[in-house]
Amino acid sequence: MELDRRKQRLLQVIVESYVQRAEPVGSHFLASQPELGVRSATIRNELAEMTDLGYLRQPHTSAGRIPSDQGYRFYVDHLMAWERLSAGEARTLRTANRVSEGDLEQLLVQTCRALTSITRYTSVGALPANEEPSIRQVHLVQVADRRLLAVVVLDNGQVVHRFYELTRPLVPREVTMISNALDQALREVSVKRASSVSITDDEMNPYQDMVRALIGVIGRGVVQEDGDLVLEGASHILEQPEFREANKVEPLVRFLEARRSAFETLRRMMSESHIRVSIGQENPHEAMQEVSLIAARYEAAGRFGWVGVLGPTRMHYDQAVSAVRYAAQVLSESMARLPLG
C-alpha cells in the first residue's frame, strides 16, 4: 500500500524533526505542527499504520517514532526538497578546485576536505579508473650521483615517485636514454602488469640489470600505492550522538581498516548510477550497515571516479545530497579541462 498525502506529510515532518533533534517524535509534537490540522489521536492511528507498513520504528513502547531505513528511503525518493547550496558552500567547493592547480589527486583531496567542512560528515572519494589505472608516462630524474628518482604519471591523474640507488654513476645522456626506453616500454601498461615488462632493445643491453631492477621498483610502487582512495574527517563521525557509545563505533573502525575492500565494493556500486544514496542496511558492505553513504560520480572522457560523504542514517540528506552533487559536478568540469584521456 502506498502512503497517502497525509502520511507522506507526517513522514516528512518526522524525518526532518528527528534529523535535527535526534529524539523520537511523538503524536503530540506532530499535532502541534500547524499545517496538519488534526489532533494527536488521529495521528496516533496514522503512526500505527505507518509502523505496520515499515516506514517507522519505535525504540520502545513509550517512546515516539523514528524513521526506519525504508522511511528514510521514501523521504529521499519522494519528499526531500532539493536544497540549494548556499553561495558560501558552493564557493568553498569551487575554491578546493582552484588551489589544486590541475592536479586531480590534490583536487579530490581538497574537494573531500571541503565536503567535510560543509557537511561535518566524513567524506570519501576515489580517483577515476576504468578497470585499473595504467601508466601514462615514466621519467627518470637524476637527483644525485648514484640516485635516480622515477616519476610515474598514471592515466587516472595520480603521480607516483620512487627512488632508486645506482651501483655506479651515470652520465646525463645515459639517464635520458634509459628514461626514454622505460617510458616507451611502460606506456599504456596497467599497473598490475608493470612488473612483468621486459626490454629487449639491443642498445639497452649494458643496462639490463639496472632496467630490470627499475621496472621492479616502479611496478611495486604503482601497485602498492593507494593514493587513489581518499578519506577525510574520520573523526567527525564521533560527533554524532548515535556513536557516543564506544561499541557502536566498532563497525566503523573496521570499515576504516578494511578500506581497500570497501572502496572496491563502492566502486562497483557507482559504476551503475550517477548519484546514489545508500541507507543503512541497503549498503552493500557489511561494515556500513549502520550508516548512510551519499556518493556521486564524476567523469570526463569516459572515465569516472566518485566522491561522497558517510554519516549516520539520521543524516541531513537534503544538504548532503546537494553538496555531494555539486562537488561531483565541479570535479567533472575540472577533469574535462585536464588532458588525461
Added chain:
Amino acid sequence: MELDRRKQRLLQVIVESYVQRAEPVGSHFLASQPELGVRSATIRNELAEMTDLGYLRQPHTSAGRIPSDQGYRFYVDHLMAWERLSAGEARTLRTANRVSEGDLEQLLVQTCRALTSITRYTSVGALPANEEPSIRQVHLVQVADRRLLAVVVLDNGQVVHRFYELTRPLVPREVTMISNALDQALREVSVKRASSVSITDDEMNPYQDMVRALIGVIGRGVVQEDGDLVLEGASHILEQPEFREANKVEPLVRFLEARRSAFETLRRMMSESHIRVSIGQENPHEAMQEVSLIAARYEAAGRFGWVGVLGPTRMHYDQAVSAVRYAAQVLSESMARLPLG
C-alpha cells in the same frame, strides 16, 4: 624522601599489574606475590606512605591503588626492565625499511605502520628538518603538449609534485632550459621563501610570466604539503578501556585536528633529547595531558626527525620504549645511507 627498596619493588609490581589488567591493585593482591614476603597490613602502611609521597593514587576510598604520573615516571626512570624486542618484531621494523626502496617519506610511513602493528598504539612521526625544509632540486617534465609536471625534491627527503598548464606548447629544449633555470634559482631556498624568488636572467625574458607562475605553483605546493607528518593507527586508541567513554576521547580528537601545531611542539621537545617519555601532565601540549608519548630521534648528517607512539598513561612502557628505540635506530641507519644532506 626517596623510595626505599621495598617501596620500589611495590611500585614496580603495581605498575606492571595495572598496565596489564587495567584494575587498581590492592594490598591483598600484593601480599600474595611471593617475593615480597610480607603481609597485607604492612603493605597497607607502605601504600599509605607512597600515596602521600605522590607515587600512587586512589580512584576512591575502597579501591586499590593505581600509579600516578609521578609513579610511572619513577618506574620508567628506575625500575623498568629494558625489554629486548622479539626477533619477529625487530624483523617487522627492518622489513618496513626494505620495502621503501630508499624513499625516506615512505620509510617513515612504513616504520610507523610497523610500530603500530607491534605495539597496538597510535604511532606518529615527522621527517627530518632543521628549522624548515628547503628545496634540493627542481625538475620540469612535460607530460603533455600544454602540461608540465614540476617535481621538487626537498632536503628532508620529501618529493612534491605539481602540475602546471601552459598557455602555449613548448619544445623540449625550452622545457630543459626553464627547468634548469628554476632549479638553479630555487636550490637551497627554504620552502617558505620559495614563492618570493625571482629570475632576472636575460635569456629567460621571453618566459617571465610563465616562470613567475611556475614559481608560484611550486611555492604554494611545497608550503601547503604536510607529508612530513605521519600518523598511523589512530583507531587503536579507541581499543584502550580508558577511552571507552566517548567524552574521554574528545581531547584526542582535538589533537588529531590540530596536528600541525601539536607536531611543532613535539619537534621542539625532541630537539633536546634522543629519547623521551612524556607521561600525562608532563606533556607540553594540552591536548595530550591524558596520554603518554614515547618518542625517539633519528638522525644522520646533522638532521633529525622523530618517531614515536601515543597511548594511555597506562602503557606498556617497556615494550613501547624498546620498539620506538629500535625504530629510530633503523631509521637513522637507513637515512645515513641516503645521500640527503
Added chain:
DNA sequence: TTTGACACTCGCAGGGGGCGAGTGCTAACA
C-alpha cells in the same frame, strides 16, 4: 472519519539496602 478520554506500557531517574573490596588504625608481638 475524527476526536476526547482513559487505561496502559515502559524507560528512566532517584532512593535505599546489602555486598564486598579495600582501607586505616590499634594493640600486641618479635
Added chain:
DNA sequence: TGTTAGCACTCGCCCCCTGCGAGTGTCAAA
C-alpha cells in the same frame, strides 16, 4: 622499631523498588 592480626569503617557497585511522565492503543461518541 618494624611487623602483624584483627576489626571497624568507607564507599562504589549492583539490585530492587518506586514514582513519574511521555507516549501509546483503544473505544465510544460526535
